[in-house]
Amino acid sequence: MSAERLVCGLMMLSGLGAWLVPVDTGGQPWYLGPALFPRLVGVVLMAGGAWQLLGSRGSGAGQGSGWEGGWRACVLVAGLLMAPWLVERVGLPATAALLAVVGGLLLGVNVVKAGLVGAGMGLLAWAVFLRLLGVGR
Amino acid sequence: MSSFLSPDVLVALALGSAYGMVMGAIPGLTVTLALSLFIPVGLFMEPRLLLPTLVGITAMGIFASDVGNIAVKIPGTPASAAYNEELYEISRERSVPYAMGIASIPSAVGSLIGVAFLIGGSLGLARLAKQFSSFEVFWLVLLGVSSGVLAGTPFVKSVLAFALGMLLSSVGYDPALGMPRFTFGSPLLLGGFDFIVALVGLFGIGEVLAELSARREGAEVVAQGRYGSSAFREYFVETLKLMVRKRWLVLRASLVGLFVGFLPGAGSDFAAWVCSNMERLRGGDKEEVALAGTTANNASIAGDWVPALSLGIPGDTLTAIILGMFISLGITPGPALFAEHWDWVVNLYGAFLVASVVFMPLGGYVAAGAISWLVRLPKRVLLAGVVAVCVLGAYAVNNNPEDVYVAAGFGVLGWVLRKGGFPVGQVVLGLVLGPLLERAFLVSMIKTHWDVLSFFRRPMAMGLAVANVVLVAVIVWYRWQQAAQLEEPVAGRWVRATGEPEPES
Numbered sequence: 183m184s185a186e187r188l189v190c191g192l193m194m195l196s197g198l199g200a201w202l203v204p205v206d207t208g209g210q211p212w213y214l215g216p217a218l219f220p221r222l223v224g225v226v227l228m229a230g231g232a233w234q235l236l237g238s239r240g241s242g243a244g245q246g247s248g249w250e251g252g253w254r255a256c257v258l259v260a261g262l263l264m265a266p267w268l269v270e271r272v273g274l275p276a277t278a279a280l281l282a283v284v285g286g287l288l289l290g291v292n293v294v295k296a297g298l299v300g301a302g303m304g305l306l307a308w309a310v311f312l313r314l315l316g317v318g319r
Numbered sequence: 320m321s322s323f324l325s326p327d328v329l330v331a332l333a334l335g336s337a338y339g340m341v342m343g344a345i346p347g348l349t350v351t352l353a354l355s356l357f358i359p360v361g362l363f364m365e366p367r368l369l370l371p372t373l374v375g376i377t378a379m380g381i382f383a384s385d386v387g388n389i390a391v392k393i394p395g396t397p398a399s400a401a402y403n404e405e406l407y408e409i410s411r412e413r414s415v416p417y418a419m420g421i422a423s424i425p426s427a428v429g430s431l432i433g434v435a436f437l438i439g440g441s442l443g444l445a446r447l448a449k450q451f452s453s454f455e456v457f458w459l460v461l462l463g464v465s466s467g468v469l470a471g472t473p474f475v476k477s478v479l480a481f482a483l484g485m486l487l488s489s490v491g492y493d494p495a496l497g498m499p500r501f502t503f504g505s506p507l508l509l510g511g512f513d514f515i516v517a518l519v520g521l522f523g524i525g526e527v528l529a530e531l532s533a534r535r536e537g538a539e540v541v542a543q544g545r546y547g548s549s550a551f552r553e554y555f556v557e558t559l560k561l562m563v564r565k566r567w568l569v570l571r572a573s574l575v576g577l578f579v580g581f582l583p584g585a586g587s588d589f590a591a592w593v594c595s596n597m598e599r600l601r602g603g604d605k606e607e608v609a610l611a612g613t614t615a616n617n618a619s620i621a622g623d624w625v626p627a628l629s630l631g632i633p634g635d636t637l638t639a640i641i642l643g644m645f646i647s648l649g650i651t652p653g654p655a656l657f658a659e660h661w662d663w664v665v666n667l668y669g670a671f672l673v674a675s676v677v678f679m680p681l682g683g684y685v686a687a688g689a690i691s692w693l694v695r696l697p698k699r700v701l702l703a704g705v706v707a708v709c710v711l712g713a714y715a716v717n718n719n720p721e722d723v724y725v726a727a728g729f730g731v732l733g734w735v736l737r738k739g740g741f742p743v744g745q746v747v748l749g750l751v752l753g754p755l756l757e758r759a760f761l762v763s764m765i766k767t768h769w770d771v772l773s774f775f776r777r778p779m780a781m782g783l784a785v786a787n788v789v790l791v792a793v794i795v796w797y798r799w800q801q802a803a804q805l806e807e808p809v810a811g812r813w814v815r816a817t818g819e820p821e822p823e824s
Binding site for chain 2: 187197207208216220226227237250266269302317
């Protein structure tokens with residue numbers, strides 16, 4: 183599936199979601215309260231998504247339609263999702279260093295350079311974010 | 320009366336500027352965070368030293384948000400996202416000092432023009448700002464929406480990306496009635512998505528994911544920006560030449576930035592987006608788009624201070640924090656401030672002038688050197704560092720580890736949008752303008768019991784409504800002309816290339 187079609191589908195789904203997900207309107211009709219704007223935007227997303235999907239040639243107009251290296255991106259996203267869990271266990275500097283190393287290795291940087299970037303980032307996290315700003319204490 | 324040129328005031332201004340510059344330059348750290356962290360120190364300072372320090376932090380912090388734009392393509396604020404692509408490409412295609420020059424010197428000029436108006440007409444401008452109710456704000460924001468959406472290319476993708484940004488901005492408490500929407504019972508979503516976390520995800524993580532998915536074994540690494548043979552010439556001389564050539568653009572962007580800045584609730588983000596989009600619509604090149612955005616960005620900072628000083632009405636979060644500090648120190652903003660503490664007001668204006676003329680160009684030059692060194696690293700090494708900076712930045716905004724999930728989500732969104740050829744910047748525009756538009760609309764409707772005609776009853780609102788219609792008509796006409804011009808040369812090229820009439824289909 184081309185990326186363009188995928189995004190069009192996601193846009194249409196988001197638009198549909200704006201209508202299907204219930205919103206507490208405080209007893210008012212939906213068009214007189216907080217549900218009005220999201221639903222108007224939902225219509226734009228559904229109509230625009232359908233228009234673009236029908237006009238799409240399936241070639242993928244962005245940065246390539248292929249997903250060849252997609253697994254690397256998925257590994258990095260998994261790493262990012264683990265970050266809060268890691269921060270609790272090993273602290274912010276070690277988490278930042280670890281993610282820089284993983285990111286570097288996935289990007290094709292050799293182990294030594296990835297380690298150096300990780301050390302640099304760990305140091306930055308410790309000195310600026312942890313000690314100076316108190317982030318992650 | 321103390322002078323703003325006395326050594327202790329200058330030292331306070333220099334320290335504030337350096338602190339603001341560092342905080343603004345690191346992706347994820349913001350001027351708001353810098354000011355919040357400064358509060359405990361500021362409360363123990365003398366007002367004559369506190370005011371220049373605050374000016375240094377705000378002026379330099381806002382301008383320094385472009386450093387991330389140039390170094391790693393991560394905008395520090397929603398305002399610098401307005402010209403993110405253009406500034407980054409200038410740095411890679413020409414040189415880092417030239418791009419940094421465009422980021423800093425027009426900012427300084429915009430700031431100076433803003434200060435001139437701040438000195439000349441604080442009270443008059445503030446009175447005009449008072450005329451703006453939710454009706455006028457609605458039409459004004461709609462102007463920004465129209466120019467932003469219609470300026471985007473390709474058109475349908477631009478509208479879709481903007482609408483998605485607006486939908487994402489509706490997560491959390493609604494801006495008029497405070498009802499929670501689309502939170503799915505999660506306390507994390509009650510406050511909505513933080514702009515900075517979204518920026519870190521969309522631009523930082525999104526860029527890394529795009530690079531990862533596009534990379535094949537042994538693929539060539541994209542060439543990095545160069546420092547240029549003469550950094551000084553590129554930074555100062557070439558930028559000044561550009562500004563002289565585009566002097567009317569600089570003046571126009573400064574005035575628009577100042578005007579938008581002094582309207583409560585609008586701020587520098589709106590100003591930068593409006594001016595950059597207007598240049599895109601005019602068919603301006605990368606330099607013109609970036610020039611308009613950077614100039615308006617800083618002119619609006621001076622504009623922000625107008626209602627804050629003369630009426631005690633904060634224009635945005637920054638001025639709200641500053642006003643809070645003023646009140647804690649016994650300084651009451653308003654007309655009385657000008658009568659009772661004129662020396663403090665003069666100090667403030669002077670600090671703005673010195674920050675704009677001296678510290679901003681100097682800070683930009685130092686930053687250009689640092690970025691030039693940084694971008695000599697291979698792109699993959701730089702992106703590995705970006706992964707860590709994104710995690711740190713997303714975490715630091717609210718000191719909340721769960722914001723990393725939000726940043727990762729926006730990262731995936733940015734990646735998929737890039738792959739599909741959708742403009743990522745339009746999502747940010749939707750996130751910025753969506754709540755402003757919705758709040759102005761709903762507040763107006765609640766005030767008038769859903770009388771839609773009330774949007775046309777006030778003279779200034781009517782004027783802005785007409786301006787909206789004229790703007791949309793001009794943009795549609797202009798785009799139609801552009802399309803017609805694009806078709807003609809193609810037909811000509813066909814005839815020149817083949818020597819035959821163009822086929823019917």
